[in-house]
Amino acid sequence: MMSLRPRAARLPLLFLFAAVAILPVHAQIASPDDPASASVIPQSALLQPEQLNRELQQHSPLLILQVGSKVLFQEAHIPGAAYAGPASRPDGLAALRARVEPLPRSQPIVIYCGCCPWDRCPNIGTAWRLLHRMGFTHVRALYLANNFGANWVALGYRVESSQ
């Protein structure tokens, strides 16, 4: 006579089947270019505003890319920074890829956005993930907790405008 397994013992199997069924659907939804949150950036890759300001004062050769809004960039940006486009949009991400493609993968790069609070920024995590996937090994993301105004301009750090 066939013995039936107790109901409780079958539960883990049910969960396993459900997980296997959901996995491909989820993989299809999350495209590699979907906006990523800032939480994908490891703590070790964060750069504090005061540290970047010190490095700028020491004239460290840095490639600084703004990966957010063009209007905000034109209004005020970190001296020497270049505009790379909003990484949350496909055209912005393509512009960033084109900008860094010819560079050696050991090139030190600083990216920043500051369009909105760090944990809600759609650009910075997406930009960092692209550079990481392209093989860049020295990428740092400027940690702007609230936005560029509150965490850079209001602290009296230098800005340039490109109007």
Next chain:
Amino acid sequence: MSNLPNNRDRLPRCRCAAAALLLVLALSMAIPAHAQPAPSLVHRPAPEFALPDLQQHPVDLAALRGKVVLLNFWATWCGPCRLEMPRFVDWQKQYGPQGLQIVGVSIDDSAAPVRPFVQKLHVNYPILMGDAHLNERYGGVFGVPVTFLIDRQGIVRARIDGGVDLPALEKQIRQLLTAR
């Protein structure tokens, strides 16, 4: 024999407490409590502008004198902006007849993503495409959302950096609408 510590024992503890107090004071002075990106426009006349909306209709701030104006700088990719805009649509419907006029200024790089977004949200107030010059005239808009509340006389009554406290702002709007 008394169990109370003598004065010599107490001294290092006092020094530690004083040092901690000084450190806290120094830190509180070093960190601005409410960092404002630029000198405040509050209680000053709102800088005038005349720009076309997405349908190319001119929107002239001077022509809105006599109305309470909620001027909202936003972008399609901005999470907090997307959260508050449906409430602005409700307010325009509810308070428009009493003299509220909401005006949105998008800082997106182009109007292309703005048009479908505005249609999807059934935005019932004019949306303009902003630029760095307008941002500067409004005291620096270095992140979004930033919202200005302007009274019927054209005076800026509030600047809110970041997502608004919706109930508090609605209360302020109602006060300005009833003040003649």
